[in-house]
Amino acid sequence: MSIEKDIKQTAFRSPFHRLVVNLMYTNNWVCDHQARLLKPHGITLQQYNVLRILRGQYPNPVKVSDITERMLDKMSNASRLVDKLVAKKLVDRTECPSDRRAVDVVITQKGLDLLKKLDTQQWEDRLKTLSEDEAVHLSQMLDKLRGSED
């Protein structure tokens, strides 16, 4: 559905205004879908993203501060997110040997298994309204929107 119809707004002040509204609307659309898939598995979207960061470095540990840096939504307390994942035994948390301030976090086998199961759900198929080339192009335009130079 076009956003005009869905949010019943007929006029935007400018193409830039429509773009911003559309961006938020589309983001919510995507997050809703994702959260719905994750819910039966007992994890939130944020926890899922942390797990994927950890898988990306597996079997190396990742410090809480690194997780914070890489999280998409600016930092909603990686500390407490990791708490939740530890409680579910999806990650292990150990004191970093070389820096006792820091904490090493590693995804567990159980965590890897969960991600593997979620991978197969292929929820991104819902985006196949775009061709692969279009997905690349759209992503590049988002980079440009943010003023990304490289």
Added chain:
Amino acid sequence: MSIEKDIKQTAFRSPFHRLVVNLMYTNNWVCDHQARLLKPHGITLQQYNVLRILRGQYPNPVKVSDITERMLDKMSNASRLVDKLVAKKLVDRTECPSDRRAVDVVITQKGLDLLKKLDTQQWEDRLKTLSEDEAVHLSQMLDKLRGSED
């Protein structure tokens, strides 16, 4: 900055995966900027969006249920959002005469003045890395991503 550099992820499983991550990342980028501009004026992004919905219909009232429908992020209790706006005297809330279950909400002059002041801030200028045509195009691609047909 490219998301690869910023979130230090080198590989995405597919262009679709990169697109989804980019969408969330860009949305957060935009929301951060907006929230930062709104904060000195004492309103949140959500409250700002409600005010704009109300201005769109001014001077006609809008029911709480209509606000819920039109909000971008699926419903985080329009009732309580309106509460906050009433407390700040940015909107008026009156019982709907024709249906005593419903509540009519109208933006006040103070609310209109605040929006006018915010309009002039032109924060959307930050998006001028894109041309007007590109903004239109990007918006259309987001529509297509969601499978919007019209």
Added chain:
DNA sequence: TTACATTTAATGTAAATACACAGATTTACA
């Protein structure tokens, strides 16, 4: 009219979030 389903807004509650700050450790450097 009565009975019952539906719509609408508000509320209760647990969880998540934002934001500031505290405590421990490391780093920099005089």
Added chain:
DNA sequence: TGTAAATCTGTGTATTTACATTAAATGTAA
């Protein structure tokens, strides 16, 4: 060495959110 600044994680607290439920008003149909 000694001391101040910076770094890293955890916590306190108020607000916001998600989700279910309640309560009132309306619609519907016997």
